Amino acid sequence: MSEEKLNSKQLLAKLQAEYMDDLYKAHERGQKIAWVNGLFPQEFLEAMDIQVAYPENLAATLGAKKGVTPYLDACEALGYSSDLCSYTRLGLGYQESFQSDISNIPRPDIILNCTNICGLCVKWFENTAKRLQIPYILIDTPFQPEYDATENDIDYIVGQFKDMIRQLEEFCGRPFDYEKFSRVMKTSRRVAKAWKRATDYVQNMPSPMDGFNMFNYMILAVCCRGKESTADYYDLIAEEMEELLQKGESQFKGNQRHRIMWEGIAVWPYLGQNYKTMKANDMIMIGSFYPAEWCVDYEQDDIRSIARAYANRPPIGSLQRQIDVRCDIMKCTNCDGALYHVNRSCKILSFMQPAVRKAVYEKNHKPYVTFDGDQTDPGGFSPAQFETRVQALRENLEAAAKE
């Protein structure tokens, strides 16, 4: 009897369960466990058969499932400031017990960080490495005031890749597996393209995809970027979107009158409230930097190309690049307006934002509003303020439409 084909929701649940199983059976199978940041070049770790866990992803999951407070409290009890990023605070609190009733990741044997999103992770992981007495490897992708990565940046990153290979060989006690590395690259590239293809369905008008679903879909793009099953999953999403498109249907059951760009990280503890508020105001979120952010593509077996792909991530580019990325998102997805999350936890995404907002508006004249929030700390967000700002955006959008 043939196995019944799973839909994307069922497949996601199955793949997530398999991923967690792999993580927790790693030691039984003689594998090492690494903690890394979201856009770390995982290809090097997969090549060495290291299982990879993502504390930022854990933070998002616990945030969405209202399970962060005990860890934020535990972190503050250690003497850390409550002004620190809430992902960090959650991670530093969680590593004191490795115990949550909601979701867990295993204790790492090694921790690695790439500075292509957040500079503060350098410190967070430094603290974790010292607390857990484990090795810590950094891949530094310098900030790019020039717009994007320079040849000198790439030389330096390639030099660090070489040193990381040496350190991983020492850590695992065996030579680097270049053949597997090549295979993982091929798979990762397939995942990147499949993710982009699936999420680009938001560009359709009306959109068959409910943009908020990207926040759920992206978990595998974060955690399992080197697996064929992840590419299959995104291919399945694309199939489902194509089917909806052909039927003229959408996952989004509200009115798609206003197409909105969501700037910044989600407010995980209030996803539902954010969604309902926008829906009640006839808004569909379709613009986001996630489709481009998690599409890490490069030339096969070309180490400089990998270095460039990981270096050229949006958060570490110049202000002009930040502006261009947002203008492109709004243009490609036909956004009517934008919601900017002034995220108390994320300085790199919040501190250039006032200049970005202004420049994007000057270019496209699309209305926008800001709201104060925090990616994980429920105390950093006010539902009432969000509602008021979304209503104001709707009024501005309606006024703009009349003009």
Add this chain to the structure above:
Amino acid sequence: MEKSEIIREMQHAVAHIRETVHEKKQEGKKVIGCAPIFVPEELVIASGAFPVGIWGGQKVSLSGSQEYFPPFACSVVQSITELSMKGTYDDVDAIMLTSLCDTLKCMSQTIQLSAPKLQPIFIKHPQNYRLECAVEYMVKELNRVKEELEEVTGNKITEESLKQAIELCNRDRRALLRFKKLLAEKPGILTNHERHDVIKSRLYMDRERHAQLMEELNEKLEEEPVPAFDGIRLYVCGVMMEPVELLDILDEFGFAIVGDELVQESRQFRYMVPEGLSQVERLARQIQQIRGEAFLYDPKKERDDVIAEECKDVRADAVLFSLMKFCDTDEYDYPWVRDAVQAMGLPILNLEIEQIMQSFEGARTRLQAYAEQIKSRAAARQTS
């Protein structure tokens, strides 16, 4: 010169920055701003330009900076932005900017809007600074910076001029290190405020003059007897001890700073530029000597070890962590520093400050209580 005259000249430099910059411009010199945290001042000196520290302003009222930063940005960056909007840096020809934390990365971009006439020169430090590829990277970056400075100043930076600049800055560093040691040997010989002005003035004077004054001042301090001192030998951590009212409060309650690892003070001069094949390579290798720097990748996280060792060397009685609000870098390190210091049996106070703070009564109360706590502990120890 008398000790008081030397200090007065240095204090004058700290209090009259705009006038000094204006004078330099009148002399036909170019002026290059040096923003936090580490910038290659040697290249500026070798180019014949005047390097001037850009470290924000004390007690600045913020209004315009909110156009660029939300309220949870550190006050040093906020005040630099505010001053840049008000034209304070109008006489500065170019500014060297670093990206050693996310807030500084953002300021390196927004300052181009808040002060559009100010030419930016980016200094891109490699976080992975121990690797040879990082030195090669830094050499290329510094050569780019050198070319940009040559363009701004119209002067060629030669091996010889750079060598002389490095020797001059190393000479000044040696004198500052000697000065720090003397103050640890003779607590109370200068006020905390004077100590700060002497150190800070290097950012606002001709380096040759500063080195000369430092050497003279050290001679005077060496000649002086050890003063009677029954106060508290204090070690200070953090970004800076500004506004200076904080230093006055320390003086008032009998604290004498015998050591520091402040970004604006000791961390500016604690490592010499080493020998190397070329002068630029020497500058690139300076970073390799650093141990336990909070703003650079530190896989073993040694800042707290370095602080503990220094506290022991200077026989500190107590530690003050002057935590600049919203400085994540220090917020990540404080619990480790606290634990290391307490393991030595020393008390530590975490004092949250802002460069723009206008009221000091809260800080005064906390520092007064801290002094009383330390003194009563010492008295209890003596009686037991």
